[in-house]
Amino acid sequence: MVEQASFITSxxxxxxxFCILLVAYSILSRRPGNAVIYYPLSILRGEDAAxxxxxxxxISWITDSFKASEADIVAAxxxxxxxxxxxxxxxxxIILLSSLYCVPVLIPLASTSNYNEVQSQMDANFTSTxxxxxxxxxxxxxxxxxxxxxxGMVWVSIATYFVLWRSFRLVVDMRDRExxxxxxxxxxxxxxxxxxxxxxxxxxxxxxxxxxxxxNRTHPGAFDRVxxxxxxxxxxxxxxxxxxxxxxxxxxxxxxxxSKKKTDGVEGERPMHxxxxxxxxxxxxxxxxxxxxxxxxxTPQVQAEQKRTRQDLEQDxxxxxxxxRRSATExxxxxxxxxxxxxxxxxxxxxxxxxxxxxxxxxxxxxTRRTLVNILTFFLVIFYMIPIAFxxxxxxxxxxxxxxxxxxxxxxxxxxREAISAxxxxxxxxxxLALLPKIxxxxxxxxxFASQAQVVxxxxxxxxxxxxxxxxxxxxxxxxxxxxIESVSFLIKQSQLSxxxxxxxxxxxxxxxxxxxxTYVALKFFIGYGLEVSRVIPLVMFTIKRRFKCKTExxxxxxxxxxxxxxxxxxxxxxxxxxxxxxxxxxxPMILPFAFMYYALGWLVMRNQALHVHVPDFESHGSMWPHIxxxxxxxxxxxxxxxxxxxxxxxxxxxxxxxxxPVCSAIFYLFCRQNYYPSVAVVSLWVAAEVPKAKPSPGExxxxxxxxxxxxxxxxxxxxxxxxxxxxxxxxxxxx
Numbered sequence: 133m134v135e136q137a138s139f140i141t142s143x144x145x146x147x148x149x150f151c152i153l154l155v156a157y158s159i160l161s162r163r164p165g166n167a168v169i170y171y172p173l174s175i176l177r178g179e180d181a182a183x184x185x186x187x188x189x190x191i192s193w194i195t196d197s198f199k200a201s202e203a204d205i206v207a208a209x210x211x212x213x214x215x216x217x218x219x220x221x222x223x224x225x226i227i228l229l230s231s232l233y234c235v236p237v238l239i240p241l242a243s244t245s246n247y248n249e250v251q252s253q254m255d256a257n258f259t260s261t262x263x264x265x266x267x268x269x270x271x272x273x274x275x276x277x278x279x280x281x282x283x284g285m286v287w288v289s290i291a292t293y294f295v296l297w298r299s300f301r302l303v304v305d306m307r308d309r310e311x312x313x314x315x316x317x318x319x320x321x322x323x324x325x326x327x328x329x330x331x332x333x334x335x336x337x338x339x340x341x342x343x344x345x346x347x348n349r350t351h352p353g354a355f356d357r358v359x360x361x362x363x364x365x366x367x368x369x370x371x372x373x374x375x376x377x378x379x380x381x382x383x384x385x386x387x388x389x390x391s392k393k394k395t396d397g398v399e400g401e402r403p404m405h406x407x408x409x410x411x412x413x414x415x416x417x418x419x420x421x422x423x424x425x426x427x428x429x430x431t432p433q434v435q436a437e438q439k440r441t442r443q444d445l446e447q448d449x450x451x452x453x454x455x456x457r458r459s460a461t462e463x464x465x466x467x468x469x470x471x472x473x474x475x476x477x478x479x480x481x482x483x484x485x486x487x488x489x490x491x492x493x494x495x496x497x498x499x500t501r502r503t504l505v506n507i508l509t510f511f512l513v514i515f516y517m518i519p520i521a522f523x524x525x526x527x528x529x530x531x532x533x534x535x536x537x538x539x540x541x542x543x544x545x546x547x548x549r550e551a552i553s554a555x556x557x558x559x560x561x562x563x564x565l566a567l568l569p570k571i572x573x574x575x576x577x578x579x580x581f582a583s584q585a586q587v588v589x590x591x592x593x594x595x596x597x598x599x600x601x602x603x604x605x606x607x608x609x610x611x612x613x614x615x616x617i618e619s620v621s622f623l624i625k626q627s628q629l630s631x632x633x634x635x636x637x638x639x640x641x642x643x644x645x646x647x648x649x650x651t652y653v654a655l656k657f658f659i660g661y662g663l664e665v666s667r668v669i670p671l672v673m674f675t676i677k678r679r680f681k682c683k684t685e686x687x688x689x690x691x692x693x694x695x696x697x698x699x700x701x702x703x704x705x706x707x708x709x710x711x712x713x714x715x716x717x718x719x720x721p722m723i724l725p726f727a728f729m730y731y732a733l734g735w736l737v738m739r740n741q742a743l744h745v746h747v748p749d750f751e752s753h754g755s756m757w758p759h760i761x762x763x764x765x766x767x768x769x770x771x772x773x774x775x776x777x778x779x780x781x782x783x784x785x786x787x788x789x790x791x792x793x794p795v796c797s798a799i800f801y802l803f804c805r806q807n808y809y810p811s812v813a814v815v816s817l818w819v820a821a822e823v824p825k826a827k828p829s830p831g832e833x834x835x836x837x838x839x840x841x842x843x844x845x846x847x848x849x850x851x852x853x854x855x856x857x858x859x860x861x862x863x864x865x866x867x868x
Contacts, residue, residue: 484750
């Protein structure tokens with residue numbers, strides 16, 4: 133699918149761009165004024181920017197990544213970041229173990245065959261490159277050499293099982309150590325109660341008394357208090373409106389102060405604005421007076437709405453605070469009511485990750501929402517197959533020229549021709565995928581999950597399934613079948629349309645698809661990781677905001693806030709590369725070195741980002757690993773099914789032996805689900821029984837589980853940065 137010259141051009145140019153980005157990083161990260169972009173987490177933890185920049189060299193990010201232990205990663209980015217880093221470690225181990233057999237054994241066997249040469253002599257439409265001759269596609273059908281490839285598939289499967297088994301045990305141990313920490317956290321003492329039944333008509337109990345009565349019967353003396361969940365939408369609307377007014381007032385006052393400095397202490401020019409739509413229409417008013425009056429008008433309204441919310445807007449959910457974390461853990465794992473749809477009890481999410489607007493949604497509503505969202509996701513996947521298939525069909529300039537004749541002029545410019553041939557499919561594919569993570573996250577937010585971690589996992593799963601069915605299967609199938617216009621004509625001719633001919637066409641085109649994926653992987657790790665470590669885009673955005681938008685210290689801090697890892701996007705993308713690697717590890721073993729470089733570079737870059745850059749929004753204590761584990765196992769299952777089909781294309785008489793591999797994967801999945809998944813889904817009583825040296829008081833827990841819009845005495849402006857960034861506040865005036 134990718135000509136050899138285009139393939140080499142892609143690798144060389146990607147490497148050159150990567151080197152340029154590294155040089156940019158080396159220069160830009162040495163400037164103290166840019167420290168908030170390259171080391172924001174370190175600065176938030178109190179390190180001096182000038183001293184930090186002075187002691188770091190251009191390769192410090194590499195040495196720091198190598199030296200950092202898992203404890204360092206947990207301390208800097210939390211257990212979620214450590215689990216995400218372990219995805220790269222596990223992938224590297226799988227690829228390295230697979231390469232020990234596939235590279236030295238299978239590549240020489242394929243290179244000494246000449247099936248592609250024979251096919252090109254018999255079929256004028258058949259195309260292959262020297263690179264394709266290093267894969268299984270160059271081996272003659274029914275050849276005894278295929279035995280070695282079959283052993284390779286078994287070896288890759290065993291290596292994956294071994295690494296996943298060790299990884300799950302490691303993650304469980306990491307999670308237990310974190311949960312048994314000497315410093316207890318509010319969520320360890322708190323339970324979330326959903327689906328509280330309606331009170332009896334003749335009952336005089338309040339909703340709070342109803343919950344207290346229920347838990348006095350089921351857990352007498354074990355809990356301290358009950359905090360009901362309220363409908364926050366009315367007060368949140370007023371609170372947000374007042375917050376916008378306070379921000380505008382703060383901004384206007386800062387603008388006025390700056391105008392005073394420009395006029396050497398004279399009164400200065402007070403800012404003015406129009407009150408109509410987007411500040412373009414309506415009467416012109418003094419901004420400071422207008423926004424001050426607006427905020428003063430809204431303050432009593434917010435206070436009145438807070439009082440009304442506490443009294444009248446109670447919902448069918450509550451938080452119950454227990455006296456110790458062992459009692460809370462024990463209660464979270466018990467069935468509390470004869471009716472399965474009532475009194476659903478679970479460990480409360482971390483305060484920062486509570487999805488407040490979804491806590492009241494009943495079970496039947498949540499089930500309905502998830503069904504509808506899954507249906508929408510299914511149609512979204514099907515809809516996107518159309519442009520993905522079209523992109524896959526335009527992987528060469530020759531095909532594009534038949535649809536757009538004016539492209540013929542490009543053929544006369546060798547450099548431009550090779551560059552377009554190398555990058556056209558990958559760039560178009562990345563553009564199609566750019567909006568998908570946000571769409572999947574939006575859909576997952578409608579499913580009624582209680583925590584943000586559940587929303588992120590659901591979005592990641594949807595995006596993973598999407599890119600598997602569209603990017604992997606879509607490009608593989610459609611790219612193989614429609615790699616040239618003659619193939620389309622072949623399928624349209626009903627006289628030639630038969631199952632055997634389709635299988636033969638698919639089998640002949642599958643190995644060249646590996647070249648496309650190798651180019652795709654190279655583009656991802658050279659350009660993607662180059663942009664990640666150089667942080668050129670965040671630096672440009674920060675520079676623009678600082679120059680034209682930021683007038684207050686608050687706006688400045690929010691402008692350079694690095695944000696968390698985008699797990700819902702990055703995990704699925706990383707798993708796609710592993711899926712491609714596993715599927716082509718035997719068919720085209722040359723993909724293994726490129727996949728190894730992807731994860732090796734990713735291991736270095738992401739560890740540096742976890743240590744110095746990204747600040748998490750919340751902490752789910754490694755609950756993402758079962759999701760990662762299952763998707764890696766699903767990738768192996770897809771690889772085994774792919775091998776089963778491709779060995780059949782090669783007419784190998786013993787292909788049926790491979791049927792045992794998907795069965796082994798299913799058995800391994802059940803084994804891990806039964807033995808390891810419960811240790812991540814809940815906290816064991818043995819771990820919860822550890823007595824902490826320090827624990828939050830009930831009052832502190834109540835304050836933690838009170839949303840900002842309901843907090844008395846709240847300043848009125850919420851920090852748009854992550855919660856950890858707010859906690860790690862430090863002075864950065866000297867830096868900026």
